[in-house]
Structures are given as structure tokens and as C-alpha cells.
Amino acid sequence: MSQQVNVSKPGAPVTKTATQAAEHKGxxxxxxxxxxxxxxxxxxxxxxxxxxIMARIALPRIADVLEKRRDHIASDIDAAHKFKQKSEExxxxxxxxxxxxxxxxHTIAQETRDxxxxxxxxxxxxxxxQINAKLIDAEKRIKTAKKSALKEINVIATTTTKxxxxxxxxxxxxDKDLANALKSIAAG
Amino acid sequence: xxxxxxxxxxxxxxxxxxxxxxxxxxxxxxGVDVSFTNSSLFMVLxxxxxxxxxxxxxxxxxxxxxxxxSISELLYEFVRNMVRDSTGPKGEKYFPFIFSLFxxxxxxxxxxxxxxxxxxxxxxxxxxxxxxxxxxxxxxVTLIGFWKHGIGYLKLFAPSGVPWYMLPIIIPxxxxxxxxxxxxxxxxxxxxxMVGHTLLKVLGGFAGALGVAGIGPLLLMVxxxxxxxxxxxxxxxxxxxxxxxxxxxxxxxxxx
Numbered sequence: 001m002s003q004q005v006n007v008s009k010p011g012a013p014v015t016k017t018a019t020q021a022a023e024h025k026g027x028x029x030x031x032x033x034x035x036x037x038x039x040x041x042x043x044x045x046x047x048x049x050x051x052x053i054m055a056r057i058a059l060p061r062i063a064d065v066l067e068k069r070r071d072h073i074a075s076d077i078d079a080a081h082k083f084k085q086k087s088e089e090x091x092x093x094x095x096x097x098x099x100x101x102x103x104x105x106h107t108i109a110q111e112t113r114d115x116x117x118x119x120x121x122x123x124x125x126x127x128x129x130q131i132n133a134k135l136i137d138a139e140k141r142i143k144t145a146k147k148s149a150l151k152e153i154n155v156i157a158t159t160t161t162k163x164x165x166x167x168x169x170x171x172x173x174x175d176k177d178l179a180n181a182l183k184s185i186a187a188g
Numbered sequence: 189x190x191x192x193x194x195x196x197x198x199x200x201x202x203x204x205x206x207x208x209x210x211x212x213x214x215x216x217x218x219g220v221d222v223s224f225t226n227s228s229l230f231m232v233l234x235x236x237x238x239x240x241x242x243x244x245x246x247x248x249x250x251x252x253x254x255x256x257x258s259i260s261e262l263l264y265e266f267v268r269n270m271v272r273d274s275t276g277p278k279g280e281k282y283f284p285f286i287f288s289l290f291x292x293x294x295x296x297x298x299x300x301x302x303x304x305x306x307x308x309x310x311x312x313x314x315x316x317x318x319x320x321x322x323x324x325x326x327x328x329v330t331l332i333g334f335w336k337h338g339i340g341y342l343k344l345f346a347p348s349g350v351p352w353y354m355l356p357i358i359i360p361x362x363x364x365x366x367x368x369x370x371x372x373x374x375x376x377x378x379x380x381x382m383v384g385h386t387l388l389k390v391l392g393g394f395a396g397a398l399g400v401a402g403i404g405p406l407l408l409m410v411x412x413x414x415x416x417x418x419x420x421x422x423x424x425x426x427x428x429x430x431x432x433x434x435x436x437x438x439x440x441x442x443x444x
Contacts, residue, residue: 028207028315030382035209036316037221042228043311043320050235050292055284058242062264065249065257072251 158182201396203389205306207313207382226309227317234295234311242291263291267428274432278439286435289321290428297381297420301413312423313381315374322374325431333438344441373430380423384416 029035158178165173213224242263245256253261267287271279293312300310311317333341345362346355391409395402 029204030207030313030315038223038225039209039227039314039316040320041220041222042231043317046231046235047288047292050238051285051288053239054288058239059264059284059287061243061246062260065246066261069251
């Protein structure tokens with residue numbers, strides 16, 4: 001396999017083989033200057049092609065997809081924000097109406113209570129005045145009854161005293177004397 | 189030609205053999221050797237694989253991405269964020285270039301991990317390839333710097349806030365560090381890829397040569413292969429990040 005070929009043989013660099021390159025004993029194969037030209041040429045070709053493909057085709061496509069995704073996500077987040085705002089507004093209005101209803105219910109309850117109180121008060125006042133009237137009436141009647149009873153007592157006392165005196169003394173007393181005597185007794 | 193070259197007559201394949209250029213289609217145009225080599229093949233493969241994957245997975249334009257589309261989008265956003273973070277809005281138009289650079293190096297590094305026997309090849313383990321890329325970046329960044337800032341771009345070598353008496357020391361250091369950028373950029377990638385592949389080849393050689401005892405090196409190869417995949421990704425990332433940083437120097441100088 002290891003043929004001894006003169007590496008620096010002029011005029012035929014293209015026909016050299018790997019074996020010839022290996023003849024560079026004591027040095028790295030990478031330092032063989034004869035191999036530089038083809039590598040540089042192909043590096044320029046391949047890297048140039050790669051750069052062109054990346055810059056013109058591959059990278060714009062990826063950028064496009066990423067951009068679209070970013071836009072999509074941004075719009076989705078926007079929409080989500082809007083929905084959140086709406087739901088917050090709905091919640092606020094719900095709370096407001098709930099508070100409103102509560103105050104309404106409160107006022108209705110208060111009004112009903114006041115109304116009932118007023119009615120009860122009125123009835124009570126009515127009943128009180130009726131009772132008062134009856135009391136006054138009754139007191140009046142009692143007074144008149146007392147007066148008439150007292151008068152009758154006087155008459156009865158006079159007649160009784162007259163009868164007693166007649167019976168005891170057998171003498172008729174004048175009404176005037178009798179009245180005076182009763183008065184003095186009543187005063188004494 | 190296909191078999192590995194025996195080094196000392198043993199069964200061990202030469203671990204350096206994998207870095208040799210093999211001309212599949214010898215070709216010459218105007219005295220320039222443009223042969224289709226194994227290096228060319230893997231660079232073409234990288235372009236085909238990358239383009240096919242990125243275009244094929246995005247064909248559906250799905251709003252909710254599938255698994256493969258997610259990978260494409262992930263790669264895109266990963267590089268995009270990196271470029272945006274390091275260069276700001278001015279670097280937007282250079283994003284396709286940095287993305288191409290990243291994906292080119294990444295896919296080549298990954299394809300190099302495929303166990304294809306003696307067909308296996310990694311163009312990024314070739315110093316001329318990494319140096320050409322680094323030189324392209326260096327020249328491009330320098331041109332952008334002078335184009336954007338004119339002669340004022342030279343202020344890059346005299347950072348603001350440095351006392352005047354330090355300038356005689358700082359300026360040469362800045363110039364040297366600027367001029368060595370293409371070297372460090374290219375050698376970092378080249379050396380990482382070469383060392384990893386050489387190590388795997390050496391271990392693989394042991395595994396083959398030791399017979400039953402070869403299970404030891406074989407087991408050792410498992411973590412190293414994982415490490416190599418990590419390195420393949422990391423180096424592509426570092427390459428792209430450093431490019432972004434150099435670009436940022438040219439676009440924004442020190443005013444960020």
C-alpha cells in the first residue's frame with residue numbers, strides 16, 4: 001500500500017492520492033500545502049451556498065412562523081384581557097344591582113314596619129280615647145250617684161230622726177229645729 | 189487506499205490518517221486544484237443536511253410546532269438571542285451570517301462524529317478550513333469597523349479611561365490581541381476537533397489491537413464520545429460567540 005511517490009513531482013498535483021499525502025512524515029497531514037487549494041475552493045462554494053440558502057430561504061421562513069405565532073399569542077392575550085375586563089364589568093354591575101336590591105328590600109321592610117307601627121299606634125290611640133271617654137262617663141255617673149245618694153241620706157236621716165224623736169219624746173218637732181240640730185251635729 | 193496505513197507493522201491504525209485529504213474526483217481548473225475531496229464531501233453534506241433539515245421541518249408553518257420544527261426554531265432563537273445580546277440592534281443584519289457560521293461548524297463537527305470507518309472526516313479539524321473562516325471573519329469585521337467609524341476605529345486600541353502614561357503599554361497589547369484573533373479563533377476550533385478525534389482513534393486502535401482486553405479502552409471510549417459531542421457543540425458555539433463579540437467591537441466600539 002505504501003508506495004513511495006515523490007510528492008513534489010511537478011505537473012501532476014491533481015492525480016495525487018491520500019497515500020502521497022501520508023508521506024509527510026513528521027508533520028501533521030493538515031499542514032500539507034497541496035491540500036489547501038481544493039479545501040479553500042470547496043469551503044467558499046459550500047459556505048457561500050449555505051449562507052445564501054440560510055439568508056434567503058431557511059431563516060426568513062422560521063422568522064415568519066415565529067412572527068405569526070407571536071402575533072397570534074399577542075392577539076389571544078388581548079382578547080383574554082378584553083374578556084377579563086368584560087367579566088369584571090359584569091361582576092361590578094352584578095354587585096351594584098345586588099346592593100341596589102338590598103337597599104330596596106331594606107326600604108320596603110322599613111316602610112312596611114313604619115306603616116304597621118303607625119296603624120297600631122292609631123288603633124291604640126283610638127282604643128285609649130274610647131276607654132278614656134268611658135272612664136270619664138263612668139266617673140260622672142259615679143259622682144251623680146254619690147250626690148243623689150248623699151241627698152237621699154240627708155232626707156232619710158231627717159225623716160228617721162223626726163220619727164225617732166216623735167217616738168222617744170212623743171212630741172212633734174218642727175222641721176226647722178230638726179234641720180238645725182242635724183246641721184250642728186254634722187258640724188260637731 | 190482504503191485500509192489504514194500500518195505504522196510500525198502492528199495492527200494499530202495510524203490515528204493521523206483520518207486527517208488526510210483523499211481526492212475522490214481529481215479536478216483542475218486553470219492550474220488550480222479543485223478536486224472533490226473527502227473534505228469537500230463533508231462540507232457539501234453539511235450544507236445539504238442543514239438546508240434540508242431547516243427547510244423540511246418548517247414546511248408545515250405550524251403555529252404549534254412539532255418536535256422537528258421545535259429543533260429548527262430552537263436553533264434559530266438560540267443564535268438570534270446570542271447575536272442580539274452581544275451586538276444589540278445594529279447586529280441584526282449580520283445574524284444570517286453568524287447563524288450560517290454556527291450551523292456550518294456545528295453540523296460539520298457532528299458529522300465528523302459519525303463512525304464511517306475510513307470515510308469519516310471532519311473539515312473543521314483542518315487548520316486551513318478553520319483559518320479561512322477566521323480570516324474571513326477578521327477581514328470582514330475590520331472592514332465593517334472602518335466603514336462604520338472611519339479612522340476612529342483605531343480608537344479601539346486605546347480604550348477610554350486608561351491613563352495616558354499606560355497607553356504606550358496598552359496600545360501594543362491591544363493591537364497584538366486584535367491581530368491574533370484569527371489565529372486564536374482558528375486554532376481553538378482546529379485543535380479541539382483534532383485532539384478529540386485523535387484520542388478516539390487511539391482508544392479505538394487499542395480496543396481493536398488488545399482483543400478481549402480491548403473492552404477497557406472500548407468502555408473508556410463511551411464517555412469520551414459523549415465529551416466529544418459536547419465539545420463539537422461547544423466549539424461551534426464559541427466560534428459564533430467570539431464572532432459576535434468581534435462584530436460588536438466593530439459596530440459599537442466601546443460605547444456599549
